[in-house]
Amino acid sequence: MSCNQVELEGVIIERESLRYTPAGIPIIGFGLSHQSQQNEAGMARTVKCVLAAIALGDIAVQVDRLRDDRVVHLSGFLAMKNLKSSQLVLHVTRIEYSQTR
Template structure:
């Protein structure tokens, strides 16, 4: 596939920095897979149409699998993190349209590295 060729699937990748609003809550699925959830609060300034726009929101983050549990175990409310993942729908019913971030990677940040690429 050349660099100018579009992939045959839509792109859905996300990178967000922010702080945990609450301690992560972890449960086990019936298959024994750990699932952790927490709320991330993001705050930044973004350029839009030549203007500066303040952006602030909260979004749920779901992290599945043992690989993320070592990081999750060190996080507490107020912890700054960068979450890499994708957006998806919470729940399986068609009428549910609440978006959540499904984490593939979680990076704890220090105050010096928060928001720095």
């Protein structure tokens, strides 16, 4: 299996400080608060969630500069937080900006 793509819109929350890997690559962790209406089995459903996310490189620098109330559209893939945790984290590979909420 090779399909692992996620697109999600939300508000950046709980941003960590920008740091750098030993190789000098910028990295930042943050939360994304999402709320939407989705159709499931023919019924409208309100969806609310907070997803852990991480960004590296130029995207990490962009996230570090954003206000916490900024609405963003993120694309990326899911991976385990680390080898000892099964918690999923969105690894952001693209970011687009929307209006503030």
